[in-house]
Amino acid sequence: MPVFMTGTPKAARFMLVVILMHASFCLHVNAxxxxxxxxxxxxxxxxxxxxxxxxxxxxxxxxxxxxxxxxxxxxxxxxxxxxxxxxxxxxxxxxxxxxxxxxxxxxxxxxxxxxxxxxxxxxxxxxxxxxxxxxxxxxxxxDEAVIIGYGTTTQRFNTGNVISVKGDTAYSRSVNNVLLLLQGRVAGMMVTQTSGMPGTELKVQLRGQTSLFNGTEPLFIVDDIPYNSILTKGLGSQIWSEKASSFGFINPDDIASIDVLKDADATAIYGSRGANGVVLITTKRGRPGKISTRVNASQGFARVARHVPLLNTPQYLEMRREAFRNDNVATTDKNAPDLMKWDTSRYTDWQKELIGNAAAVTNLQASVSGGTPLVQFLVSGHYRHEQTVFPGPFKNSQAGMHFSLGSAVPGKRFSGTLTGSFFSINSQLPGHDFTAQIMLPPNAPPAYLENGSLNYDWLNPYIGLVGPLFNSNIKNLLGSLSLQYEILPRLKLKTNIGYHWLPGNSGTIILIAMYAPALRPNKTGSWSGNDFESASGIIEPQVTYHTCLGNLSLEAVAGGTYQGYEVKREELTALGYKRDDQLGNLDDADSLSRQFLRSSYRYVAVFGRTKFKWRNKYLLNLSVRRDGSSRYGPRKQFAFFYAAGAGWIFSSEPFMAPLERVLSFGKLRASFGTTGNDQIGDYQYLDRYENVGGTYQGIIGLLPVNLYNADFAWEQTRKMEIGLETGFLKNKLLLSASYYNYRSTNQLVDYPLPDINGASNIIGNLPAVIRNTGWEFVLTGHHLKNKNFEWSSVFNISFARNKLIAYPDPGIGVNAWKDMLGQPLSKKLVFQFRGTDPAAGTYTYTNAQGDAGPAETAVRKIPVNTAPDFFGGWENNIRYRRFQLDMLFQFVKQQGINDMYDPQYMPGFQRNQYINVLDRWQQPGDVAAYQRFTQSGRTRPGYQAIFRSDRGYVDASYIRCKYLNLSWQLPVRTLKQLGLDDARLYVQAHNLFTITGYQGLDPETQSGTALPPLRVMAAGVQLTL
The missing domain is CATH 3.55.50.30 (Phage tail protein beta-alpha-beta fold)
Known part of the structure; x- marks a missing residue:
């Protein structure tokens, strides 16, 4: 295997040598x-x-x-x-x-x-x-260029479905994650934030769920390098949960364009990795011309956009006292300190205290570009610093640089482009999300004593400022080299070489100072660390040919892929520190535990594509690929994938000439093909073991958990799509409509095994079939354009449906999805809520006889589907003289989780509640929305059943102003006086407002314990020299 694919530091040195060699070559050809x-x-x-x-x-x-x-x-x-x-x-x-x-x-x-x-x-x-x-x-x-797999085309002549999003906008200079550039802008793609914390995972799904148990995210490719969108286990951070977004480690302002490939014609050339779509991300390149310097600086702040209505102190105390009366229990200092010991006239708004701060956001960008017709360059750098809305000095700081160097010999028979970027990010965050504590009692004691020290007399959330504390340092190196040589006229040889290195380390500390002073002599501290390193390299040689034979245009490409990917992770936990100043020093720990994980992935492929174009109106595209992957069993390591796409530009036909003034463009297209899904993890087909719980004679035993399966094979998706693309009024108005029908089969599932086999299961293929269908519409308008005013907009809307249409029962108990046959995978069968029993004051549900009864007799009958009914976005760009206004609205129609019910604390417990709980049962005969208050667990079954009933889901639809930017360009005379080519002053906002009937913190995250997406307001200046 080549050195640059090993994932060692030698790989980084190799890339440096390549950069120096390429720079020397550029200086030579420049002469x-x-x-x-x-x-x-x-x-x-x-x-x-x-x-x-x-x-x-x-x-x-x-x-x-x-x-x-x-x-x-x-x-x-x-x-x-x-x-x-x-x-x-x-x-x-x-x-x-x-x-x-x-x-x-x-x-x-x-x-x-x-x-x-x-x-x-x-x-x-x-x-x-x-x-x-x-x-x-x-x-x-x-006719703008659209990037497709191993080539480019235009929307006019494209037989596939590709959406191109430009990255060089004011929007890209202000977000902290590349994936946010796609939210609401790509038909068929749902990008969902899981938290407002920087670095947290964003869920991406393109045209539905294609797998029962395995990954459903698209294949991401950055400058021809496959790029994993998430870091599993979140580098050990609880605030990042199990996954962190690695797209937070790329500067969005370095992105030139993002092309989203959807249908078989566009994705089959990526074979086993294209079932969930492909996202091609291209970074900025240098252009010939005079040397130009651009500087962008902004300063802003972020806040939680909305607070939820909670009980004030009198209402809270009334709830607590009523709960004790209902339970016929006397209050004491032990069971009711909030009633007996705490100040009953005190009020603290914990939303304001814990998540109500303004988080400063500083963003600096600078770039220099230019060159000659033979040599072009671009160098850019950025710095971003974000604080948090939590109390305390928590922050997320990042810095990086990007470069591009392109060159060619005279005549351009030989040319090359070298691009690279380096990114470094440091996060200092709390160990837990403070949002989970906003429901504390409003009359809770003060966080600090009069002498300024922390108050340890209660479960004080400000102890979280002392610990646990999380710190991480992550670096990201991307480098790609593209070389092209013209062998003969119309025949070219091209090679792409890419390398990606992502190392990181993190640590979480629990200090003795977290405990009350009286308890500290008997307490110890701990430290847990996580070192992570991934490295991948890829080589893709290609040969391309283009010719014209009369009215026939022919383009062909053939090539191969070799990719290697290595992951190393070391987890270390040190316990028993006697002093906080010893934390991190392993020699001072009483006990150590270490876990080392390493995995390798190898991938090879050959591929080809031929494009035919007859008279510029009849189009045909054929592509094939044969893949081999180390993730599959020896008898199933290779697979064949194919696709065919056809198009007819009927507006070029003579019979359409009378309609030319109205219908200026019209194209019908269709495609069919097969793709695969290899997001299954490594070594799944092999015998696998795990440690048993204890030891025998000091030896840790191993327990088999999975048996070897040589026929472990690919999941496969067959894609079919038809589309209509039209242009009206000289293409001032463009409308496209697409219908797709995907069938995903050969699902990988766990087959349970009897104990006599020694292992609990074996992973194998099941001929279950998932069908995803949908309609997508995109309307692009260039409405008005003159010297002083210009308005353009893009509107997209998607209707997606998902259904499990086949689930053969193998007869050995693989029935996890059997009850969902004929239903969407996102649909759940839940209890039917029947309201509060007027006699007993407890929740009731439909039982087997169809009557209202207690939760213990409830049956699951009501379907609830949490997949969106439809979603989309509307983007507007308006210019008036020197003013520019850019807006993006995102909308979603969906059912979501009702987070107004605290999963742990019922109304009446020592926990604040939504103000809605005041509509509760108080005496026999009451018809109320909420059951009786209680401070015990006697009515817990009825309350817990809420989360498994239709009452646990509500309308979570919303319309959100995702982005607004207003800029003003300085007059030409002023620019000349200042010696500037361009200068703009701007103000911008993210998540400016949300229109929704959802009563929780946020309809997108749908969580009462996770920080919602933040509203960010900023002002800045952009200068071009």
Whole structure:
């Protein structure tokens, strides 16, 4: 295996050598003379586009720099239709009749006033150039480049379903996680925050759940490098729960674009990893032109967006006293300190105390870019510092840099691009989320005594400032090298090499100072540490071919993939520290326990794709892939995946000409193919053992938990999709509609085994079938555009359905999902809540006879589906003179968990409650929403059944203003005086407001113990030099 794939520090040194070699190569080719710009070939197919627009697009997408003074002549609109035409000839046609001409100087083109008319277009046919020298500009959003697997295309000629999200926006410069850029902006994709804490997991699901037990997240690829979206076990942090988001370790401002691949035509070329969709993330690159420096700085604060209505002190005390009366129990200092010992006139708003602070957010970004037609570069750096809304000096600090270096030899037969980024993040957080303590009694004693010391006389939440405390340090290195060589005209060899290194360490300490002074002599401290390191390397050689045979255009790509992935984790726990200053020193601990985990993953594949285009209106795309993975049994390690996609641009047919003014574009497309899912973990097919609980003669024994299965095979998804894409009024309005039908089978499940086998189960394939269907609609509008005003918007909405349509019973007890046959996987059968018994004052549920009865007789009859009925987003971009307003709204229609019921403390316990509990039963005959108050556990069965009933779920639909940015561009005169190319002042907000009927903290997280997504307000300045 190559050295750079081993995951050792040598890999990082290898990447440094590559960087230095590539830099030397760039300096060499920079001394070479550039190719004459006018010989570049351009393909333009566009209607009613301005000369200014065409020149800007050519300047952005080629290596030619244009210099001109824009005036009204450049607003002239043209219909152009060139194929492989020299740039000189294109300019002759475009500038004809304008009184302008052009000259080539200093490697670029200057457009000047002509003394003689511009030369007419030369119509003599010329041989088509190589693909690298061809630029396709076909007008606005239909013809912007879209990245697909191992290539690019445009929306006009794409036979698959790909959504492209631009990353270089004000939005990307303000969020702390790359995945937040996709929330509400991609039809069919649900991105859900699990907490408002930085670093916590974001759940991503594209077009539904395709597996019963295994991973359902898309395949993420960053600059051709597969990227794991989560860190399992959260580096040992309880506040990060079991998973932390590794996309918090990439700077969102470094992202140029994110392309989401959905259907079989788009994803089958990724084979066994494409069942759940593919997300291609491309970082920024350098562009030719003068050296440009951009600086962005903002300062803001974050707060919890809403507080829930709780009982005040008189209401709380009334609840507690009534609970004792209902139970016929006398109050004492022991069972009711809040009534007998604490100040009954005291009131503390624990929401304000524990999660009501303003968290400062500082964000700094800077970049330098530029280059020549042969060498381009970009270097950027960033720093972000976030505090928390909790009391105490908790923080999350991150810093990093990104670079891109591209170069080519004269003639561009050989070119290369090197990109890399390094990211470092330090988190100092509490060991537990303070949100879980906001329901403390409102008359609880003060957190601090008069002398300023902590009050240890009660379960004081401020002890959490002393411990447990969590600290982590994580680094993230990404590097990729892309080399391309033109063997023959139209035939190219390309190689992608990538490396990803992610090391991290964390520690959680429990100090003796957490305990009351009187207890400390008998207490000890502890420290637990977690070291994590993952490293992966990938090599993907490819050969591409492109040719035109009359009206037929043919593109073909063939290649292979080799990937290695290593994970190492060491968990260490040290107990029995006698003093807090010894924590972390292993020699001072009384006992140590250590666990070391290591796993390896190997993956190989060959793939190919052929694209046919006839007369620019009949499209066919065929792709195949054969994969091999170390995660599967020896007899099933290889599998074959395929897809076919077809499209028909019917608006180009002669019979559609009468409708051209209204229907400017129309395309039908369809695709079918197979993909796989390998998110199953390593070594699942092998014999596996775990430690037994005790020892025998000082030896720890092993217990088999899983048996070897050589036929352990892939989960497979068959995808079918049809789509209609239309453009109206010269493509000012674009509407796309897609219907998909996925069937996922060969599910990997645990087969239970009898004890005589020695192991409890064996993992194998079950021919269960999950069906995901849905409709997706995307409406893009360029509503108004003139000199002073411009408005564009994108609206998307998705309707997704999921169902388990087959679950064969193997006859050995694999029945975990058997009751859900014919139902959505997200549907649950729960008790039917029948209200509060007017006689007894306890909750009742439907029993087997259909009558209302106690929880002990309840039966599960009512289905509740927590999957969204529909979801989507609406993005608007409005410009008026020098003001720019950008807004994003996200909406979800769904059922969610009712977090108004505390799972541990019933109304009447020493715990605050929602104010709604005042509508309770007090005496026989009362018809009330809540059962009688109690301070004992006698009515607990009825209360606990709430969470397994339809009363435990409520409407959690919402509309949220995810993002708003208002900026003002300084006048040109001011910019010249300051020596700036551009300058903007802006204010922005995240999670500005939420429209919802949900009464809990947040309808997205649906938790009363997790910090909700925060509202962030900031102001900043962006300068370009």
């Amino acid at each position: 070479q003379l550039p190719q004459h710009p006018g010989k570049r070939a351009v393909t333009l197919v566009a209607r009613q586009v301005t000369i200014d627009y065409i020149i800007k697009q050519v300047r952005q997408q080629t290596d030619v720099e244009f210099r001109y003074v824009p005036d009204e002549k450049f607003q002239r609109r043209l219909n152009v239709n060139f194929v492989n035409t020299r740039l000189d000839d294109v300019l002759a046609f475009v500038l004809n009749g304008t009184g302008l001409t052009w000259i080539t100087e200093n490697g670029g083109i200057s457009i000047i006033k002509a003394s003689v008319p511009a030369q007419p277009l030369v119509s003599k046919p010329k041989p088509p150039p190589s693909p690298a020298d061809t630029l396709l500009i076909t007008g606005k959003s239909l």
